[in-house]
Amino acid sequence: MQINTKLLHGYPVIDSVTGASSIPKYQASTFHQTDVFNHTGYSYTRFANPTVDAAEECIKSLENAHYGLAFSSGMAAINAVLFLLSNGDHLVLGKNIYGGTFQTVTEFLERFGVSYTFVDEADIHAWETAIQPNTKMFYLESPSNPLLTITDISSVCAIAKKHDIITACDNTFMTPLSQQPLALGADISINSATKFINGHSDVVAGLLATNSENLYQTLKVHQKVLGGILGVEDAWLLLRGVKTMGLRMQQSVKNAQAIAEFLESKTSVTKVYYPGLSSHPHHEIHMKQATDGGAVLSFELETVAQIEKLFNNCHVPIVAVSLGGVESILSYPWNMSHACMPEEERLKMGVTPTLVRLSCGIEDLEDLLADLEACID
Numbered sequence: 001m002q003i004n005t006k007l008l009h010g011y012p013v014i015d016s017v018t019g020a021s022s023i024p025k026y027q028a029s030t031f032h033q034t035d036v037f038n039h040t041g042y043s044y045t046r047f048a049n050p051t052v053d054a055a056e057e058c059i060k061s062l063e064n065a066h067y068g069l070a071f072s073s074g075m076a077a078i079n080a081v082l083f084l085l086s087n088g089d090h091l092v093l094g095k096n097i098y099g100g101t102f103q104t105v106t107e108f109l110e111r112f113g114v115s116y117t118f119v120d121e122a123d124i125h126a127w128e129t130a131i132q133p134n135t136k137m138f139y140l141e142s143p144s145n146p147l148l149t150i151t152d153i154s155s156v157c158a159i160a161k162k163h164d165i166i167t168a169c170d171n172t173f174m175t176p177l178s179q180q181p182l183a184l185g186a187d188i189s190i191n192s193a194t195k196f197i198n199g200h201s202d203v204v205a206g207l208l209a210t211n212s213e214n215l216y217q218t219l220k221v222h223q224k225v226l227g228g229i230l231g232v233e234d235a236w237l238l239l240r241g242v243k244t245m246g247l248r249m250q251q252s253v254k255n256a257q258a259i260a261e262f263l264e265s266k267t268s269v270t271k272v273y274y275p276g277l278s279s280h281p282h283h284e285i286h287m288k289q290a291t292d293g294g295a296v297l298s299f300e301l302e303t304v305a306q307i308e309k310l311f312n313n314c315h316v317p318i319v320a321v322s323l324g325g326v327e328s329i330l331s332y333p334w335n336m337s338h339a340c341m342p343e344e345e346r347l348k349m350g351v352t353p354t355l356v357r358l359s360c361g362i363e364d365l366e367d368l369l370a371d372l373e374a375c376i377d
């Protein structure tokens with residue numbers, strides 16, 4: 001089945017009870033049992049709900065996985081994964097991971113006796129060198145946020161397998177439509193579905209996929225007892241949003257590639273970060289593991305005054321935190337996604353006061369280019 005067909009027919013999309021052409025919102029916290037010793041498979045919505053089940057079947061299908069799980073946010077999904085670690089375990093992760101993940105690791109895991117090592121995610125040997133006898137997990141994100149650094153996923157997963165280490169990969173930027181971490185050797189694929197999967201900037205959600213029965217059973221318990229379940233209304237919106245994901249991604253990626261090339265030609269733009277550009281230092285590795293450069297790019301201007309001009313005069317993209325909506329989203333990592341990190345950490349990782357991130361939406365390319373042209377020159 002090709003992807004646009006799969007998005008419409010590749011998981012439960014018809015209600016098995018009524019034949020309704022969209023899975024209804026089973027807006028119930030509990031389910032009546034006619035037989036007190038048995039139930040229909042549904043007893044309490046924190047354990048399972050038919051609308052949420054359909055969202056879990058959806059991510060299972062998109063990631064070509066055996067199991068899928070849905071959460072109330074990308075962070076709830078990430079935390080369910082990080083809870084696989086116990087006191088005395090060691091974690092290795094890229095130094096450019098998402099700010100919320102950085103915060104969980106440095107502020108919470110440490111308190112629970114989990115040690116960690118941040119590595120240069122693009123350096124395969126750094127992952128291997130960081131391994132300690134108690135290393136339990138590699139945590140990857142490729143491309144990273146907001147600098148679009150690339151990790152060679154299959155090479156790092158192969159190292160992990162050799163040492164019996166679990167790999168979890170945040171696939172939010174590429175989405176399962178462009179990159180399949182499980183096929184590349186990861187044990188768990190993580191998506192903040194708040195972004196491209198839902199795609200309409202109106203839901204916060206997280207999804208996990210895995211092929212391991214053991215990991216699934218444990219993560220299912222984490223979902224249930226940590227309680228970060230996806231709400232029924234949000235599951236329904238996600239199921240509606242995902243149907244057009246193929247068409248949305250096609251237009252967004254086309255816009256991103258063209259805008260990255262346009263920005264690269266501008267003298268006032270000192271750097272463009274986009275793995276779809278042949279000038280990206282890991283373009284070849286990225287294009288080996290993904291089908292395109294994705295819909296997010298970042299770029300550097302020369303001065304903060306130019307940044308102010310850009311944000312004050314750009315009319316087409318909205319200025320906001322987040323990414324992956326149908327509308328283009330211009331954001332300022334220094335003050336937004338990475339504000340929770342200490343200043344010196346931000347500077348060390350290349351998140352400077354002159355860095356801008358653009359998540360490309362599905363607008364007409366000509367309008368986006370004209371808008372940027374006017375603000376940048």
Ligand SMILES: Cc1ncc(COP(=O)(O)O)c(C=O)c1O
Nearest residue numbers: 073074075098145172192194205
């Ligand atoms: C790469 C990445 N992972 C995870 C998250 C967290 O997702 P959520 O905001 O849905 O909790 C984000 C949010 O921006 C992200 O960019």
